[in-house]
Amino acid sequence: MSSRLKENQGSDMEAHYHSMSDKTLMRLFILPTLVLLISINVFPLFWSLFLSFTKYTAKMTNIWGKNPEMIGIANYARVLTDPEMWVKFITTAKYVIMSVAGEMILGFGFALLLQTKFKGRGFITTLLILPMTMSPVIVGLRWRLFYEPNWGMFNFLLGLGRIDWISDPSRNLYSIVIADVWMWTPFVMLLSLAGLSAVPKYLYEAAEIDRASWWFKFTRITLPMVYPILMLALIFRTIEAFKIFDLPMGITGRGAMAPPLLSMHLYNVSFVTWNTSFGSSIGYIMLIMVLAITLIFVKYLNKAKQ
Numbered sequence: 001m002s003s004r005l006k007e008n009q010g011s012d013m014e015a016h017y018h019s020m021s022d023k024t025l026m027r028l029f030i031l032p033t034l035v036l037l038i039s040i041n042v043f044p045l046f047w048s049l050f051l052s053f054t055k056y057t058a059k060m061t062n063i064w065g066k067n068p069e070m071i072g073i074a075n076y077a078r079v080l081t082d083p084e085m086w087v088k089f090i091t092t093a094k095y096v097i098m099s100v101a102g103e104m105i106l107g108f109g110f111a112l113l114l115q116t117k118f119k120g121r122g123f124i125t126t127l128l129i130l131p132m133t134m135s136p137v138i139v140g141l142r143w144r145l146f147y148e149p150n151w152g153m154f155n156f157l158l159g160l161g162r163i164d165w166i167s168d169p170s171r172n173l174y175s176i177v178i179a180d181v182w183m184w185t186p187f188v189m190l191l192s193l194a195g196l197s198a199v200p201k202y203l204y205e206a207a208e209i210d211r212a213s214w215w216f217k218f219t220r221i222t223l224p225m226v227y228p229i230l231m232l233a234l235i236f237r238t239i240e241a242f243k244i245f246d247l248p249m250g251i252t253g254r255g256a257m258a259p260p261l262l263s264m265h266l267y268n269v270s271f272v273t274w275n276t277s278f279g280s281s282i283g284y285i286m287l288i289m290v291l292a293i294t295l296i297f298v299k300y301l302n303k304a305k306q
Contacts, residue, residue, distance in 0.1 A: 052076070052280035059274045068277070075281035085282075088260045095173060095261060096241040102181040103237055107188025108230065112222075114189070115196050125193075129186040136183065140250015143179040147251070166252055173259040176248045180241070188233045195229030196222070231301040235294055242290050262286055 052075055054068035079085050114125055131139070146154045147165040155163050165175040199222065207217045245263040252258045254268060262282065270279030 048280040049284060051277045052284055054277050056277045057274045058270075058276040071277075075278050076285070078278065079281055079285055084260075085265075088262050088265050091173065091260045092242065092262045095177060095244075095259075096238060098174075098177045099180045099184075099241050100234065100237045102177065103185045103188050104230065104234060106181065106185045107233070108192045108226075110185070110189045111192030111196055114193060128189060131183045132186045134183070136246040137250045139179060139183050140247045143175070143182075144251045147175055167257040169257075169259070172252050172257060176244075176251055176259065179251060180244065180247055183247070184237060184240070188230075188237065191229050191233045192226060195226035199225045228301060228304045231297060231304055235297045235301070238293060238297070239290055242286060242293075 051068060053070060053072060055071050055074075056068035110128060114121060114128075144166060146152050149155065149162045149164045149166075154165065155161060163171065165171050203221050203225075204217060207221060212220075243263055244261070245267060248258060248261060248264060249267075254264055254272070258264050263286075266279055266282045266286070269275050269282060
C-alpha cells in the first residue's frame with residue numbers, strides 16, 4: 001500500500017509540473033534572484049535616500065535608542081553651500097578629466113599601433129593588458145612603494161630627485177592620475193582594438209585607389225567607424241573615475257595626505273565620523289552628477305550610431 005501511495009504521489013507531482021507553463025517555471029527560477037537583488041541593492045538605495053533627508057548616525061549606540069529625525073533638504077543645502085565641498089567637487093572634476101583623457105588618448109594610440117601585424121604582437125598585447133587584471137588596492141600599494149621619495153624607483157627613473165608624490169598636496173593628485181592611467185589604459189585599448197577590427201577593409205582599399213592621405217583615412221574612415229566604441233569606453237571610464245576609492249586609498253590613505261576627492265570624503269563622513277545622513281546626501285549628489293554626464297554621453301552615442 002505504501003509503495004502504491006508513493007507512486008500515486010509521484011505521478012500527481014509529475015502531472016502538476018507538466019501542467020505548469022514555461023513562463024511559470026521561469027518565474028519560479030527567477031524569483032529568488034529578484035528577491036536577493038532587491039534586498040541587497042534596491043532597499044539600501046531607497047533607505048539611504050530616506051536617510052539623506054534626516055539627521056541620523058549609524059553608530060550602534062543610536063540604532064536602538066533613536067530614530068531618524070526629519071530635517072528636509074538641510075543636508076543637501078549644506079553640501080551645496082559649503083566652500084570646502086566645492087573644492088572637493090573641483091578636485092574630483094580635475095581628476096576625472098585628466099585620468100579619462102589620458103586613458104582615451106593612450107588607449108586609442110596603442111590600439112592604432114597594435115592594429116598593424118608584426119612579430120611579437122600577441123605577446124606585447126598580453127603584457128599591456130596585465131595592469132587591468134590586478135586588484136586596484138594592490139596596484140595602489142605598489143605605486144606607493146614606487147613613489148617613495150627616498151628609495152622609490154619613480155623619481156630615480158625620471159631623474160627628478162627626492163620629490164614627495166604621496167604626502168605633497170600639490171602632487172598627490174597627479175600621482176593617482178598616473179597610476180589610474182597606467183592601470184586602465186589597456187581597457188580602452190581593448191575596446192579600440194575591437195572597433196578597429198570591425199572596420200571594413202574595402203574602405204581603406206578604396207581610399208588607397210583614390211590616393212587619399214593617412215590623415216584623410218584617419219578622420220573620414222577610422223575615427224567615424226570607431227567613434228561609438230570610443231564613446232562606450234568614455235562612459236565606462238568616466239563613471240569609474242567619479243567613484244574611484246581603492247586606488248587613492250592604497251597610494252595616499254584616507255588621512256590628511258589624501259587629496260580632496262569626493263569618494264574619499266564620502267568614506268570619511270559615512271564610516272569614520274559616522275555622519276550617515278550627511279554622507280547619504282553626498283552620495284546622491286554624486287549619483288545625480290554621474291547620471292547627468294552619462295545621459296549626455298549616451299545622447300552623443302545614439303547620434304554616432306545613427
